[in-house]
Amino acid sequence: MSAGDAMHPGLNLGQTDAETHARAGHDLFGFWIFLMSDAVLFALLFATYGVMLRGTAGGPGPADVYKLLTAFVETVVLLTSSFTFGMASISLKHARGIAPITAWLGVTLALGLAFLAMEYNDLATMVGDGAVPARSGFLSSFHALISLHGLHVLAGCLWIVVMLVQLCVFGRDGRVKINMLRLGLFWHFLDIVWVAIFSVVFLQGLAR
């Protein structure tokens, strides 16, 4: 393998750091296998949701509890955070110091936290209106799917904080770079899962 070959999904370091680039292949392929198994987990929650969709047990249905505008804003926020993480990856690869990396990571973290706050607000409103997970099969599957994605985003936010500390302590070290490439795969993957969520859950539920 030379530095001219792509070794793994996501942004490759290539000739900017050929030694780390050669090491990254193994580590990132393992993480990629984890992400794909995580995708299977999400897919089965989607299947459960599809089966439970009509099981409202006389309680609120999709059109009663979903709001198009907040779903749209959350989508744009998470998509933008995926883009800003891409900019952080490019800074990691090309920039000399760590300032641009930490700046882009900070923006990504802020967007991730904003997404979580909006999602928490949505779920709290739903629970306040009586749309709790125990109300019906539909609401159980909805809360399981959305909360699992939210927990993933929360884990991603914590990981960004750890990443910022590692960057400040170790600088642009080889291991830090590989960690950051892993986090990039995770963060972009979460946005891809969200695309499936807003298409299958929110837009399908609200289509008239």
Place this chain on the structure above:
Amino acid sequence: MSDPNRGRAAEIATYGIGYGAALALTALAFGLVSWAPFAASTTVRIVLGLGLVQIVVQFRCFLHITLRKSARHDLQLILFSALIIGLMVSGTLVVLLNLHHRMM
């Protein structure tokens, strides 16, 4: 996967194109549901199609997966996972919705 040694500007452009395309696809899908120019079942089909296109765009532009031969088997793993997901999800839906139909 794309060549890892393209310039910085080309890499930024890839993310920018992905972001723009994903935003446009998102806005289109939400717009269709908001203004409802078609019947509900047609809208759902179009929205699911747009979602699938957006997933492919994000895989291409953000995760840099292409159909080119790569050093590792990332694409095969994605396709295998997609097969497993397709089998399990469609199997679940077919079996249980059929059961639901028969119980009515």
